[in-house]
Amino acid sequence: VIEQLCDRVVWLERGQVKMDDIPQRVLSGYLDSQEQRILEAAGKVEAEGSQDLWVTGVDTLDAEGKERDWFAPDEDIVVRVRYATKGVVERPHFVVSISDGQGGSPLIIASMLVDSAAPSQVEGVGEMLCHFRSVPLRQRAYLIWGEVYDADRTRLLVNWQRLGSFRVVDETIDAGQIDDIMAGRSPR
Numbered sequence: 001v002i003e004q005l006c007d008r009v010v011w012l013e014r015g016q017v018k019m020d021d022i023p024q025r026v027l028s029g030y031l032d033s034q035e036q037r038i039l040e041a042a043g044k045v046e047a048e049g050s051q052d053l054w055v056t057g058v059d060t061l062d063a064e065g066k067e068r069d070w071f072a073p074d075e076d077i078v079v080r081v082r083y084a085t086k087g088v089v090e091r092p093h094f095v096v097s098i099s100d101g102q103g104g105s106p107l108i109i110a111s112m113l114v115d116s117a118a119p120s121q122v123e124g125v126g127e128m129l130c131h132f133r134s135v136p137l138r139q140r141a142y143l144i145w146g147e148v149y150d151a152d153r154t155r156l157l158v159n160w161q162r163l164g165s166f167r168v169v170d171e172t173i174d175a176g177q178i179d180d181i182m183a184g185r186s187p188r
Helices: 023-042 175-182
Strands: 009-013 016-021 053-061 077-090 093-100 106-111 121-132 140-149 156-168
Touching: 009 023, 016 023, 023 140, 053 121, 053 140, 053 156, 077 093, 077 140, 077 156, 093 121, 106 121
Parallel strands: none
Antiparallel strands: 009 016, 053 077, 077 121, 093 106, 093 140, 140 156
């Protein structure tokens, strides 16, 4: 309704002008900010694992490999799962999914159980990359979930759990403005 009725919107926060622009940009920035607050309040989940393998961290990257926590609709998203092992782990099968920030069912799932692309073995510290191409997601916050199975796919090495988060934002806002909004500064 605001987009239809207004040609300018001012976002005030604690008595300060946070953003002053066309409705689409301000509303997008405001909604992204609110979703970010929800995700930050929930905190980043510490990934637990078995005694053999555990997840040490998860990052989102753009197609060029730069770490980011925001993406435009239909942009490539790479999920990097960092792990550590105690000794050699034969053929671990990683599963990574994306769900909306409301805790709903997975929207996208990538699984080595399906594509049979599990590494023959892993040992020590390493990472697994999962490339989601041209992801058709709407503007909002999303959660990354995952699990890891053992070689014969009968035992979970890492239980199904929330591993991280990212946002899809308005593609008409440039990267500098998005960085400013996410940092709580007025956009340039």
